[in-house]
Amino acid sequence: MTEADGRPGGHGAEPGRAKPSREAALSALLEHLPEAVYGVDLNFRITFMNRFARQVWRGEAHDFIGQPVQRVLPNLTPEGFLAFLNGALAASDRVETKVFSETAQAWFHVMAFPHAEGLLLHARQSAALEPPESNHPRYDALTGCLMRAAFLDSLGRIPRPAVLAVLDLNHLKTLNEAHGHMGGDAHIRAAADTLREAFPDALIARWGGDEFVLLTAGERAEPVAAHLEQLRWPTATPRPTSLPAGTPVFEFGVALLPTPATPFEQAFAVADDALHQAKQAQRHLAAGDQDSFAVGAFSRYLETLETPEEVVQGSLARLLDLLDFDLGFFEVVGAAAGAGHVVVREGTGGGPVQTPELPVGLTRRALQLQQSVSATDYPARPDAEPGAVAAGVKSVGLTPVRADGHTVGVLGLATLHRWRTVTPQVRQLLELAGLRLGHALHLRRVVAEVRANLEAGLLGLGVALEARDLETHGHTQRVALLALKVGRALRLSETELDWLRDGAYLHDIGKLLIPDAVLLKPGRLTPEEWQTMQTHATRGRELASRIPALSPQVLDIVAYHHERWDGAGYPAGLSGEEIPLLARVFAVCDVYDALVSERPYKRPWSEADALAEIERQAGKQFCPAVVAGFLEAVS
Template sequence: IDLNLLKSVNTLRGHSGGDAYIRAVAHALRETLPAEALICRWGGDEFVVLTPGQDREALQNLLDETNRALPGPVSDVEAFTAGMAVWEAETAYERAFAIADEHLQLRKEQFREGAPGEREADSLVTFSQELEALRDPGDLIRHALNRLLGVFDFDQAAYVTIDGNEAFFSHQARREGVPLAQPGLNVRMALAGTGLIDTAHRTRTTAWSTDYPSISDSMPVMVEQGVKSAIVTPVLSQGQVTAAIVLRTVNRWQTITPQMRKIMELTALRLEHALELRRAVGEVRSTLEAGMLTLGIVLEARDFETSGHTHRVATMAEQLGEDLGLNTTDLYQLRQGAYLHDLGKLCVPDEILRKPGRLTPQEWTVMQSHVVKGHELATRIAGLSAETLQVIRSHHERWDGGGYPDGLVGTDIPLNARIFA
């Protein structure tokens, strides 16, 4: 058995992290393999296992089970690779070892063990793609913190928001079994008393300490909680330091390596870019929503609708969507559909739209057509999603099939249209 990318683990986490990785694999093998199996440390990152029997498939299944239970050195890479051979009692051990080693090397060839820089680049590309897929800034930050905990051997991660001369933890993450740092979320602290956070803010560069209690500006509350090593990287927005990423170990020392600092800084840069993109998109959305709301108000005036109807129904739909657990993107699409739900009434003649009495069957057919006309008009507005268009077309459908324009029944009606209705 040969551990994968141990050199990369040592580079990222220091040799103490590499030792912990070797021990984790050894303990996992001991837990999974039969009690009569003999497990030996053969070299720096190699083990030899002797176990009774000749069922290679059964042994491979056990090893695969162990691999699945272990966190890999980097994403999408198994903890170890194994090669095996049957050692018959009457043959030389060296022969069986050579065959098993050949099997191992063939499997290692299939697993391209790239240089740390290549693996790091692949990991950062994947990380950037993951961030691009997230819309809510809070989701972005939480994902970044959990990803860093997965890459490095730290116990706690935090995102510190800097507001003038104050700072506070706006997001935290931790390894299982490790307590959250104190003070808790959103408790404001004077920036001048935050030690490495203040240093990172002032210098606009990463600040760290492998021996945190020994530095002069350590935070007493962190020392009391057992923090032994820490690293802080600033996050910029429009050229200003507005936040920081913090990693800490509790009751154990962790080597802070140059590679670790580099990846922290690249992560901060990716996070900065993603958050800035979300901010810009948010401003565009706000402008677009203001225009949509204005259009809805104009439609209210033409239809003699109660003042505030558009804003009210959009707000109520969004509240119901939140209670149902819709994500940020779905809520935005629901709100857009609410603003534009009566767009098709632009195509309904005034004598029908404003008629004080009951409509004739022919007039009612024209009135019902406003949802289809609205849908057709909205398809010409660039950037509207299919979910938004569904609200405009289907908000007069009924659960029992008695609605219009398509007579949809039950869950065939799009969810956002049902919420709005």
């Protein structure tokens, strides 16, 4: 590989691979340009958005491709905007203009470069200038409805109480594929005309590609909902022949703004939540490729999380980023207040956020129904916790978590100081995380049971070995507990501690193969008998290896716990760090317990004398680092 570009060959293109086209090279260059660049076709629909533009609008390419360019460029009146674009198409060279964006409160310099298939538009913020003294109302060029910014500016024109409706056209993508974008545009215009005719005094905005928002005076939401229910069926609205049979033209949700003090964002979130529920009920929840991808990607991510702690922390942290919530939590059923695991990230206030009281009433409902529940407007619930409301909780989604046939807790997401629609996709992703958590908790229980059964068997075997070797009663259990204390002082992992405990139980299993005449001899062993005794380490490893599921690390403890740091031990004469760490740890604990225990051939040492002997042997018989950890553990 060359140092210049990291590709094989070093010079020129790879054999058999064509050089990239000028168009591909240009697209790659524009993709990384640190300013917004858009491509549009001859109908002024978006064909390209570079990375900077997508970051500005917080979306992916598929969210914008095919949409009118008015959706992303600074607001202009339809006449002025279309005149600029048509003039650019007719020009032989680039044309430029300056426009003021009320959304960004800034001036933008827009350049249009004509080509055979449309325009390339480059937008960058201009130097600071004063905002224009007045702006004409801005309308969507396709439908004549207000654009979003103009709609928000005009909210005061409708007296309170008022009813807000959020509408979403069904199967617009299907219409575009069947009849082209011209057919889709005709459908959008027909829907706008129907709404204007039905609600002549309302504010109506085209909110997005196939979304409309309507605000009309009224004390009750039901009459508006009933009118919209009539309009959404083919008998009241012209119906394109390509729509599936029995499909309403649009879905909607409504909410009441009872007073001027009611935040628009609150009512919008409630209406949007009702819209998503309606889409789900009609089986028209068009999640789209991106939503399906998000679910699949999240499922694959969950598969990488193993322990319950990893699932709680990892899944909630990922969901907070993926779904734009502020707080994620796992509350254990029956736990004391504050015992739930809470994941906190930066909130809208700019600092760490904590809610002193989790939504107990909503949690209780999720447990009673044994299904996911949500509250887009949590403070309006009669069972809302005052502490949570005071902390700014606005929208909440919860799902119960079950393991081994029992409900063990709830996973939840919440927003703070802002409303957010808890969509069916939010509930679906929460449920996936809950299923993974329940599975992890089930595995932990099963592993713990297997672990306990294995420990009981190994401990029983160790106790049997004690009896045959005439060692002090309780040696195996004591040395195992001491080894765990030293292991924790040395910051060993939980898995390493399990290995250390198993090795402690089996460390002298090889003595089962030593003849009684040697093992039980009361006096000093002859050189030949000592050689026979030393074989218990190697023969113990061979015997222990026949026990299923014992790890190599456990077998190393059995084989090497009589090795010495200075190389004078047995059976292999290993020295220093050649000796496996767990065997070094156990060796210190084994010798210390032998020193302080009474045996048929000696009296017990005092703890002080035994500790002093262990310290003297650091760097000789024992690993110095292990001795330091041992002294820390027993001090």
